[in-house]
Amino acid sequence: MILHDFIDFATLRVIWWALLGVLLIGFALTDGFDMGTGALLPFVARTDVERRVVINTVGPVWEGNQVWFILGGGAIFAAWPPLYAVSFSGFYLAMFAVLAALILRPVGFKYRSKREGERWRRNWDRALFVGGAVPATVFGVAVGNVLQGAPFHLTPDLMSIYDGSALGKFFALLDPFSLLCGVVSMSMLLMHGAAWLGLKTEGAIAARARRYGSLAGLVAAGGYALAGLWLLVGIDGYRFVEAPSPDGPSNPLLSDVVREGTWLVAYLERPWIAVAPLMGFVGIAMAVRGLRAGRDLSTMGWSKMAILGIVSSVGLTMFPFILPSTVDPNSSLTVWDASSSHLTLFVMLGATVIFLPLILVYTAWVYRVLWGKVTEADVTEKGESLY
């Protein structure tokens, strides 16, 4: 095929790096409020009817939202196979925990109200809490580990070897910095979930959600600032000694990388990226104000902006690094040496250009159809057709 020469390899790599960000942000914006809502469930709803109201705010949309995550996984596999291979096998037990939580959640939504019985429903409520809180935290912990690098190296055959025993590897992920990142992502999504509940519910539930949400927003802002400071003083960044050719073969071993200096040097080299953290702080501040004042729609917007800023700040800070290695910096995966081939990236871009806009259009239509608050009356009157 000659077609794919229209876009050169290096450009395609940068596009796919950005698209990976788009998918992860899409996931955090949509599935993020599902997870936040699930994690808030035990705190904002006291009676069974209240809990059903909360669950039914996300009932019709969680399935579609979760596809952002699945698509993110698929895009990593297709566009960044080495990243998929190294990270999924390296973070093995953590991935399993996320998996278990993400299986529990859909089942919880669907099955909880299919039977009466207090114990049945209480257990599923717990499952929904776990299914929201665990992934929301683990994703932050993962980001913390990515920023610090992971203890893997690649053999000459490009097989990924990750140091440590089964449980050793797992607990090594839970270092203080990564846990802080976990707190940031968790509180960020709690705030987002609260903004969603403020929009979709009324009365006591909305009031409680706003209270927890503004608290979570403050924790997120503080944690995010602290993490930034920590990056400046406590964590080494990575840089190329000899940068690989941006359109060279995807073989990480061909580059020469050292670990020194700080990630934040990126803000001196590319000052415009400071927009991202700024959006994070402003978004949180405005969302917290909105939650306190009881504004619903604009609060949701500010909360989205906060997530957009915080998630993209990580990628922009690390560019072109994607997953650095602590034990063998030369094995580090970067935008220039961890992608799929030129043709595959092109084909995938074609598919994305056709289908992503379609997805956005029909998703927006579905949200419009479902527009409006979920009330206690809805749940008690239309019991059978709701969760």
Added chain:
Amino acid sequence: MELDVVDLSRLQFALTALYHFLFVPLTLGLSVLIAIMETVYVMTRRPIWRQMTKFWGTLFGINFVLGVATGITMEFQFGMNWSYYSHYVGDVFGAPLAIEGLMAFFLEATFVGLFFFGWDKLTPRVHLLVTWLVAFGSNFSALWILIANGWMQNPVGAEFNPMTMRMEMTSFYEVLFNEVAQAKFVHTVSAGYVCASVFVLGVSCWYLLKGRHEQLARRSITVACSFGLAASLSVVVLGDESGYNASHSQKMKMAAIEAMWETEPAPASFTLFGLPDQADRETHYAVHIPYVMGLIGTRSLTTEIPGIKQLVGEAQTRIHSGIVAYDNLMTIREMRDEAPAEALISFKDHGPDLGFAFLLKRYVDDPREASEEQILQAAWDTAPTVFPIFWTFRIMVALGFLFIGVMALFFFLNSFGKGRYPRWALRLAVVIIPTPWIAAECGWIVAEYGRQPWTVDGVLPTALSVSHLSVTDLLITLAGFVAFYTVLFVIEIALMLKYIRLGPHQDVEETEEWIRRRKALLQGPGAAPGPDAVQPAE
């Protein structure tokens, strides 16, 4: 027997895939059946059809959610447990998976919420559109997954790149229109339709046996047996056969299915019964039907079907060639841009056999140092264990004919028997409810166990595809999956049974009112204008 990481990874993948595939076929078929029922509703506006859509829709939902949930495991697992595989073929294999998400799964998952929650928010026509989009989404989803799987069976449109140590796509068109993938898609989707038809038929017959929900059950039987007859004919007749001879492992799979150790003169006979013995390399107590296999497998009387021993011989030649390729690869990798032209030319010739040299990695670190004995051993590794393949294939085919028989019987009774079903037929339909699942799982075993020792035929051996994990890692997740999945399975079955016993519970008043009026109209003095003249209830 000591299980190593490769065995445990295979076991885990097999368990989670077989489990996932308990839910997928019903989703595939039931989504279409529901869409057909709702179409009838929108065309006639008879409330009974909407009630049917909602009732089967409830069961669809209970099943669908587990299909979705366990599907996440599948997508994670390539990276978690098969990281060298992911690196080695992700450039080709990942693309259809990602496009599946973009094109199919998003559609299905976004609209399935609206299917359940949108009855009061959408007009009947728009709701029908939503239902069809769910059905299309789930079926497209199967298409892309099978394009990915078809590539594992017949890796076309890709080439090995020595600089990146992996397969890279050379033609998306070839990957897309891989004949094995296309055949598999038709076969698998048809199997899903059969599964849903048998399910709807069986549950409806149970209602008739109990004398409950007669109106709903009779109409459901009509839909299920006509759709099911077409689907079961398609699943058996179109089957999987068109792709069989495309590649080496497909030939080996065919030979294993037939337990054909020696090449027979054409046309080969079909072994109806036998006890394949891997150690002696022969099949005991074999009962042959002459000609049949040659006809099915090659559609000719003169083409030979190679036996296992002949294919092993071919593999041995390719291993020798693969060793040359491996040697070239090492030179090219070391010298990079300065690699001698001979090495590059030689690699072009022998490169396609590189995977065969990797078979030796089980026995030696450097395939170039393998002894002749080890090469022979590796060649014999290309023959999968015959016994399970031989028998699962026969179970699958026998069940396929059973489905045609049952569907034809009900179609006949429905069309010509004035809707009177003998009780034995109703009981039969109930009893066979689990069998399509057995057939589907057997089909999976034939296709995937029969692909061994390769993950990607002729390209990458299974033993090399795994992640660098410990046995402890695997034992933790395996135990977790078994416990977790068992609990979910029990809950799923319990909920299914609960809602089947409960029967249709939505739109009850409206539907019963309509049934009363219709009966009155039919029995009315002189009027009896026939069922189609009945006015819609709304």
